[in-house]
Amino acid sequence: MVGYAFMGATHSHAWRTVPRVFDLPLVPRMVALAGRNEANARAAADRLGWESVETDWRALVARDDVGLVDIVTPGDSHAEIAIAALEAGKHVLCEKPLANTVAEAEAMTAAAERAAERGVRAMVGFSYRRVPAITFARDLVQSGRLGTIHHVRAQYLQDWIVDPEFPLVWRLQKEHAGSGSLGDLGAHIIDMAQFITGDRITGVSGLTETFVKERPLPTASSGLSASGSSERGQVTVDDAALFLARFGGGAVGSFEATRFASGRKNAMRIEINGSAGSIAFDFESMNELQFHDHSIDADSAGFRRILVTEPTHPYMDAWWPPGHIIGYEHTFIHQARDLLTDIATSQAPAPSFADGLQVQRVLEAVERSASGDSSWTAVDAAAG
Secondary structure, X not given: OEOOOHHHHHHHHHHHHHHHXXXXXXXXXXXXXXOOOHXXXXXXXXXXXXOEEEOOXXXXXXXXXXXXXXXXXXXXXXHHHHHHHHHOOOEEEEEOOOOOOHHHHHHHHHHHHHHHOOOOOEEEEOHHHHOHHHHHHHHHHHOOOOOXXXXXXXXXXXXXXXXXOOOOOXXXXXXXXXXXXXXXXXXXXXXXXXXXXXXXXXXXXXXXXXXXXXXEOOXXXXXXXXXXXOOXXXXXXXXXXXXXXXXXXXXXXXXXXXXXXXXXXXXXXXXXXXXXXXXXXXXXXXXXXXXXXXXXXXXXXXXXXXXXXXXXXXXXXXXXXXXXXXXXXXXXXXXXXXXXXXXXXXXXXXXXXXXXXXXXXXXXXXXXXXXXXXXXEEOOOXXX
């Protein structure tokens, strides 16, 4: 694994746990963790369960005892690491968004396609696909329970940078993160909408806003800053992004991503309305799916709550008795299970790098639209 912060902890937990929960055709061995600071990387490796440390990701990729490289670094390093790993014959799991630019995502997708000819697999980490309720929602759509899809409305709301004295961390710098709430949060709801509907966004009209233009610089020791620090730097990404969308199948959509929704911690929501019914989901109630069957008589129709914990629901046969809920970390365990199974059975993993490229093209179209007058902007149809 390259990197070891927030996503590093979640991925490590998944690699440690997945063989203890699922019967797997391959069992992961957590061989090496890479980080630039040897002392910090060693402390993380000891805490997270990795056997050894490398201070250069190139050394990790070159190791004969490494068969899969898990990339959890900021987006500006994804392309270089992923392409090198694939060319070295290593399977790759790369966190979302796939890259910082369409050009990088295209290069990564091309490398993944070349590697696939040699049996090497690549997956992009849109872990919310592995929420059982989300996968079940997709099953409902695919089985025709919603009929023709008309509306998609999605939100991802957080509030962790409302304080103007919150420091200028890497997620607020375009050269490292690519974009702000658009790529960090918007990428998730774009992928989720396309995954559930089985349809692609073909055009957008967007706007973005940065509410706090400057922030205190982090201290070298802690990565955080003291409130009221006189040293400040420019915020170069969006704080909020909103856009309208059209899907290839005729549905229309509205999307909102912000890190300025005070009181909302991780409110990722989606509602999909079709001719025969609707579904609604909120990640802060992640074990539940709201479902409306429009064929029921009007006097008894309406949304009903489905608790997605039955052993017949996606992934749930490995967990607890019905009604015993699971949490955020389980999505990464499911992701690890699916990737290991795909590698062992020579299947193409999903979401693929081509899927990540499609999301990147939507992000880029929103940025182009927002940089002008929010005019209608086509999403490049050349995605894989």
